[in-house]
Amino acid sequence: MLRENNAGVTLAKGFKASGIKAGIKKSGKDDLAIIYSEVPATVAGVFTQNLVAAAPVWVSKAVAQNGVGQAIVANAGCANACTGEIGFANAKKMAELTAKELNVNAEEVFVASTGVIGVNLPMDKVESGIKKAATALDDNGSIAAGKAIMTTDTYPKACSFTFEIGGKKVNIGGIAKGSGMIHPNMATMLCFVTTDVAISHDLLQQALAKVVTTSFNMVSVDGDTSTNDMVLVMANGMAENVMITTEDADYDAFLAALNTVCTELAKLVARDGEGATKFLEVNVKGAESFEDAKKIAMSIAKSPLVKTACFGQDPNWGRIICAAGYAGAKMVPEKTVVSLGDIVVYDQGLGAEFDEDALRDVMAEHDITINLDLHLGEENATVWTCDFSYEYVKINGEYHT
Amino acid sequence: MLRENNAGVTLAKGFKASGIKAGIKKSGKDDLAIIYSEVPATVAGVFTQNLVAAAPVWVSKAVAQNGVGQAIVANAGCANACTGEIGFANAKKMAELTAKELNVNAEEVFVASTGVIGVNLPMDKVESGIKKAATALDDNGSIAAGKAIMTTDTYPKACSFTFEIGGKKVNIGGIAKGSGMIHPNMATMLCFVTTDVAISHDLLQQALAKVVTTSFNMVSVDGDTSTNDMVLVMANGMAENVMITTEDADYDAFLAALNTVCTELAKLVARDGEGATKFLEVNVKGAESFEDAKKIAMSIAKSPLVKTACFGQDPNWGRIICAAGYAGAKMVPEKTVVSLGDIVVYDQGLGAEFDEDALRDVMAEHDITINLDLHLGEENATVWTCDFSYEYVKINGEYHT
Numbered sequence: 129m130l131r132e133n134n135a136g137v138t139l140a141k142g143f144k145a146s147g148i149k150a151g152i153k154k155s156g157k158d159d160l161a162i163i164y165s166e167v168p169a170t171v172a173g174v175f176t177q178n179l180v181a182a183a184p185v186w187v188s189k190a191v192a193q194n195g196v197g198q199a200i201v202a203n204a205g206c207a208n209a210c211t212g213e214i215g216f217a218n219a220k221k222m223a224e225l226t227a228k229e230l231n232v233n234a235e236e237v238f239v240a241s242t243g244v245i246g247v248n249l250p251m252d253k254v255e256s257g258i259k260k261a262a263t264a265l266d267d268n269g270s271i272a273a274g275k276a277i278m279t280t281d282t283y284p285k286a287c288s289f290t291f292e293i294g295g296k297k298v299n300i301g302g303i304a305k306g307s308g309m310i311h312p313n314m315a316t317m318l319c320f321v322t323t324d325v326a327i328s329h330d331l332l333q334q335a336l337a338k339v340v341t342t343s344f345n346m347v348s349v350d351g352d353t354s355t356n357d358m359v360l361v362m363a364n365g366m367a368e369n370v371m372i373t374t375e376d377a378d379y380d381a382f383l384a385a386l387n388t389v390c391t392e393l394a395k396l397v398a399r400d401g402e403g404a405t406k407f408l409e410v411n412v413k414g415a416e417s418f419e420d421a422k423k424i425a426m427s428i429a430k431s432p433l434v435k436t437a438c439f440g441q442d443p444n445w446g447r448i449i450c451a452a453g454y455a456g457a458k459m460v461p462e463k464t465v466v467s468l469g470d471i472v473v474y475d476q477g478l479g480a481e482f483d484e485d486a487l488r489d490v491m492a493e494h495d496i497t498i499n500l501d502l503h504l505g506e507e508n509a510t511v512w513t514c515d516f517s518y519e520y521v522k523i524n525g526e527y528h529t
Numbered sequence: 530m531l532r533e534n535n536a537g538v539t540l541a542k543g544f545k546a547s548g549i550k551a552g553i554k555k556s557g558k559d560d561l562a563i564i565y566s567e568v569p570a571t572v573a574g575v576f577t578q579n580l581v582a583a584a585p586v587w588v589s590k591a592v593a594q595n596g597v598g599q600a601i602v603a604n605a606g607c608a609n610a611c612t613g614e615i616g617f618a619n620a621k622k623m624a625e626l627t628a629k630e631l632n633v634n635a636e637e638v639f640v641a642s643t644g645v646i647g648v649n650l651p652m653d654k655v656e657s658g659i660k661k662a663a664t665a666l667d668d669n670g671s672i673a674a675g676k677a678i679m680t681t682d683t684y685p686k687a688c689s690f691t692f693e694i695g696g697k698k699v700n701i702g703g704i705a706k707g708s709g710m711i712h713p714n715m716a717t718m719l720c721f722v723t724t725d726v727a728i729s730h731d732l733l734q735q736a737l738a739k740v741v742t743t744s745f746n747m748v749s750v751d752g753d754t755s756t757n758d759m760v761l762v763m764a765n766g767m768a769e770n771v772m773i774t775t776e777d778a779d780y781d782a783f784l785a786a787l788n789t790v791c792t793e794l795a796k797l798v799a800r801d802g803e804g805a806t807k808f809l810e811v812n813v814k815g816a817e818s819f820e821d822a823k824k825i826a827m828s829i830a831k832s833p834l835v836k837t838a839c840f841g842q843d844p845n846w847g848r849i850i851c852a853a854g855y856a857g858a859k860m861v862p863e864k865t866v867v868s869l870g871d872i873v874v875y876d877q878g879l880g881a882e883f884d885e886d887a888l889r890d891v892m893a894e895h896d897i898t899i900n901l902d903l904h905l906g907e908e909n910a911t912v913w914t915c916d917f918s919y920e921y922v923k924i925n926g927e928y929h930t
Contacts, residue, residue, distance in 0.1 A: 180854030180862045210850060210862070212878045245847025246880040355851050432833070432917075433925055440926035446646025449611060450756050453581030461581045461611070478613045479647040516833075517926075518919050524834055525841035525918075 136270030136286035140299040140324040141366035142166040145269035147276030150257025152243070152250060153205035160257040161273035163200040163320055164230055164265050169364035170326075171197035172333035173238070174340050176357040182209030183219040184239040188358055191238050195329035197362055198233070200320055201226040201258060202240035202277050204305070209245045209355040218249045225255055229262035238360050240318050242279055242305065245355060274303040277318055280523055281305050285396040291385050293378045296369040298325045302389045306347070306397030317344060319359040319393055325382055326365035327372040335383050336361050343390035346422070346511045347398045348429045359390070398512035403519030406438050407495045410511045414502040420457035421502075421509035427455035428498060428511075435516035441491040445473040448498060459502050467499040537671030537687035541700040541725040542767035543567040546670035548677030551658020553644070553651060554606035561658040562674035564601040564721055565631055565666050570765035571727075572598035573734035574639070575741050577758040583610030584620040585640040589759055592639050596730035598763055599634070601721055602627040602659060603641035603678050605706070610646045610756040619650045626656055630663035639761050641719050643680055643706065646756060675704040678719055681924055682706050686797040692786050694779045697770040699726045703790045707748075707798030718745060720760040720794055726783055727766035728773040736784050737762050744791035747823070747912045748799045749830045760791070799913035804920030807839050808896045811912045815903040821858035822903075822910035828856035829899060829912075836917035842892040846874040849899060860903050868900040 138145050143165050150160040173192030175185050191197050201222050208215045219239050227234035241249070264272070274284030288301025302321035327335075340359055365371070372378045399407045410429050415421035428434055431451040437444040445466050452459055452466075466474035469490035471482050490496065539546050544566055551561040574593030576586050592598050602623050609616045620640050628635035642650070665673070675685030689702025703722035728736075741760055766772070773779045800808045811830050816822035829835055832852040838845040846867050853860055853867075867875035870891035872883050891897065 178851060178854040179860055180850050207847075210847060210875065210879060245851065246875075355847075355854065432921070436922050436925035439922065442926070446608075446611060446756075449581050450579060450646065453579040453756065459580055474611065474647075476613070478611060516922060518922050520833070521837050521840065521917060521919050521922060524837035525843070 134271055134286060135288045136274060136301045136303045137163050137320055137322040138267055138270040139288040139290070139301040140322045140364070142324060142364050143322045144265040144267055145273040146261045146264035146266055147269065147272035147274070148257060148260045148264050150203065150260070151253040152203055158272065158276040159203055159205045160254070160261050161202045161276040162226060162261040162265060163273060163322065165198050165322070165362055165364045167364050167366065168196050168198045168236060169362040170195060170329050170332050171360065171362050172329065172336045173358055173360045174336055176355060178355050180210065180355050182207055182241060182356045183211060183215035184208055184241045185356060185358060186216065187219045187223060188238045188240060188360065191236065192360070194235060196236055197238055198236045199226055199230055200238040200240065200360060202318060203254065204277050204279050205243040206241060206247050206249050207243045207245045207356050208241040208249050211246070211248050214248055218251055221251060222254060222258070225258045226262070229258055240356070240358055242277065242318055242356050270301070270303060277303070277305045279305065280402050282400055285393055285400065287389055287392040289388070291381060293325065293367070293369040293381050296367050298367040298369060299323060300325070300385050300389055302393055304393040304397055306400060317357045317397060319344065319390070321359070321361040321386070321389055323361070323363045324365065324367040325363050325372065326367065326369050327363050327382060331372055331379060332361060332363055335386055339383065339387045339390045343387065343394040346509070347394045348426060348511060348513045395512050398514055401514035402523045403517040404514030405517050406515040408438055408498060408513045408515065409495070410498045410513070411508070412500045412502065413508040414504055415507045415509070416458055416505035418507045418509055421507050422511070423457035424452045424455040424459060424500065425509045425511040427451045429513040432516055435513070438496055439515040439517045443468050443473060443487050443491050445479065449474055452500060458504060460504065463503040465501045465503070469497055535672055535687065536689045537675060537702045537704045538564050538721055538723040539668055539671040540689040540691070540702040541723045541765070543725060543765050544723045545666040545668055546674040547662045547665035547667055548670065548673035548675070549658060549661045549665050551604065551661070552654040553604055559673065559677040560604055560606045561655070561662050562603045562677040563627060563662040563666060564674060564723065566599050566723070566763055566765045568765050568767065569597050569599045569637060570763040571730050571733050572596060572761065572763050573730065573737045574759055574761045575737055577756060579756050581611065581756050583608050583642060583757045584612060584616035585609055585642045586757060586759060587617065588620045588624060589639045589641060589761065592637065593761070595636060597637055598639055599637045600627055600631055601639040601641065601761060603719060604655065605678050605680050606644040607642060607648050607650050608644045608646045608757050609642040609650050612647070612649050615649055619652055622652060623655060623659070626659045627663070630659055641757070641759055643678065643719055643757050671702070671704060678704070678706045680706065681803050682801055684801060686794055686801065688790055688793040690789070692782060694726065694768070694770040694782050697768050699768040699770060700724060701726070701786050701790055703794050705794040705798055707801060718758045718798060720745065720791070722760070722762040722787070722790055724762070724764045725766065725768040726764050726773065727768065727770050728764050728783060732773055732780060733762060733764055736787050739784065740788045740791045744788065744795040747910070748795045749827060749912060749914045762787070796913050799915055802915035803924045804918040805915030806918050807916040809839055809899060809914045809916065810896070811899045811914070812909070813901045813903065814909040815905055816908040816910070817859055817906035819908045819910055822908050823912070824858035825853045825856040825860060825901065826910045826912040828852045830914035833917055836914070839897055840916040840918045844869050844874060844888050844892050846880065850875055853901060859905060861905065864904040866902045866904070870898055
């Protein structure tokens with residue numbers, strides 16, 4: 129189903145994007161992106177729940193609430209967080225400058241920032257950067273935009289595909305950045321999704337809120353929830369399907385498509401976590417509730433002991449069952465079965481007998497699946513994360529001021 | 530006030546201890562300890578809340594509940610966790626073997642284990658080890674006992690001192706081990722406290738429960754709560770003070786003494802966390818409730834980004850205020866003041882101006898204090914932790930099977 133991944137946010141009709149060098153990043157890499165819809169789009173957003181939310185979060189929340197948007201302007205290299213009134217004025221100014229260049233309303237421009245906390249945006253560079261980015265807008269600009277929002281990401285993250293609603297071809301795609309401060313309730317995680325579907329604002333917001341619960345909110349890199357996270361969706365209706373206004377089959381088809389894009393991007397974020405050498409999927413099934421399943425999966429995914437064990441390719445099931453036991457969710461050790469890949473390692477309260485060579489092969493893979501069956505109920509949850517390596521310590525332990 | 534730290538669990542009258550090599554640890558280091566009171570003591574205990582609790586936890590809980598104990602037998606090198614019925618039988622057998630050697634009741638012997646999960650105790654070695662340890666009991670045996678319970682600890686942890694109750698000299702002291710899987714609600718954390726105070730069982734248990742809340746439960750090394758944690762207290766009454774049976778001034782004096790010992794040992798556990806190069810104290814004051822203060826302090830102490838920043842001597846206040854913001858507790862960014870040592874780094878929602886050289890000196894110290902004043906109320910909390918270093922990844926990422 130997935131195709132044309134490189135098309136990202138420019139697969140859907142009427143969307144252009146660009147990414148350029150404004151000079152905000154010290155490294156001199158691209159650091160400012162614009163995504164633009166030819167026509168005003170229905171929009172929705174979900175935002176960090178961190179009480180220390182950055183200025184652009186407040187600006188973008190207002191756009192999402194209004195429900196109409198035509199552009200996203202995003203910068204890397206400076207989070208514009210903990211910057212007080214100046215920061216808020218700068219975020220609004222970014223929207224105004226972008227609106228002027230694109231000849232749209234400033235109230236219809238989302239603003240997103242990622243990077244260092246506590247530093248003011250260099251507005252002269254931002255201003256000339258926005259002009260440059262507006263000129264550079266391109267039907268194939270998604271990759272450039274994806275690169276310009278990277279921080280410690282090692283590659284740009286994109287995904288897009290086409291599906292059908294009522295006989296009409298509908299396109300959807302997105303770009304994301306992640307890497308550090310990645311944890312549920314959003315992270316230094318930016319994700320922008322564009323689609324040409326026609327849908328009402330209420331249902332778009334509802335679909336996004338639902339999908340985030342099982343995609344981005346199921347990713348943990350380091351347990352840190354950032355000040356700047358947001359997932360934005362713009363739906364400009366140019367697919368010309370009959371407007372989706374109720375929870376019918378068309379809505380379900382769109383929900384599935386949005387879920388595919390968000391899940392794919394969320395997994396890419398976990399896969400490219402800071403210093404990652406392994407991609408870990410933690411599946412918990414047989415829980416009494418989704419909340420219990422999620423608590424246990426997240427407890428395992430966050431455990432530094434489990435994550436360092438995976439880095440060392442150590443099938444240390446003791447650390448896994450231990451993390452399950454302190455998750456604060458209902459589980460009965462004697463009923464729980466733990467597998468690494470397909471190999472059962474813990475059963476009936478005891479370590480299981482297993483083929484050591486086969487298990488060694490499982491742990492040597494880049495992608496490792498940790499499975500728990502609680503045998504208590506019908507609910508499941510899956511969390512994605514990565515291992516904890518020397519490189520994570522190096523990336524975050526270096527003094528950058 | 531603290532003195533004779535080396536006396537540890539053998540400062541109080543009537544207590545002897547020993548630590549010997551039973552052959553359980555692969556390294557060949559000492560791995561079995563006994564602590565013995567000449568007369569039956571009033572006892573209390575607090576235990577891991579991990580649902581995957583090890584066999585010795587169940588055995589020792591029963592002793593604590595009975596309220597009378599005369600000995601503790603503890604081994605390192607094997608946690609006797611996830612070992613099912615065999616593990617439970619082995620834990621009981623340890624109590625019986627110890628009781629026989631010491632000529633006491635098996636129901637009055639605490640059992641503690643720490644080490645690898647999912648492996649059965651080598652009972653032949655345990656049996657001969659218990660005989661050896663019983664013979665080796667000594668008035669100055671605390672250091673030997675402290676060494677024999679170490680796992681990845683780099684030094685034995687002990688503390689003891691003398692105070693007065695009603696004109697009588699009362700002694701109290703303890704030993705502890707920590708290092709990995711260290712997080713509130715106990716950790717692979719064992720702590721044994723002995724005192725010659727005379728106190729009722731109810732008040733001893735009450736005092737211990739209260740003290741643990743602000744000492745051991747305020748330590749985090751890696752956020753992992755172990756299967757085997759316990760803090761045990763034995764009070765044998767040989768100080769001949771008037772038995773403490775109500776919450777009077779004598780009780781307060783004992784509570785303060787117990788708090789001093791437990792806090793001192795808890796800080797030693799944080800200081801010697803796996804791979805630690807820094808000791809971090811996080812003080813949160815001005816909270817509306819202790820729970821809020823604790824949530825914020827713990828959120829900062831657990832943040833891998835804060836911990837790696839401290840490893841890198843980076844005064845990254847953005848990560849600190851960010852971790853405070855996602856703690857799930859009430860805080861208002863604009864009212865919060867963050868200091869590193871005495872230097873204010875964040876105030877009124879913004880980074881503060883500070884002397885960079887002075888701040889560099891603060892971060893270069895081994896002990897770093899992170900202070901937050903929320904300016905919302907009167908409640909405080911202090912959490913102790915350590916930094917996250919390459920060495921933590923090395924210790925836990927090596928494949929040991």
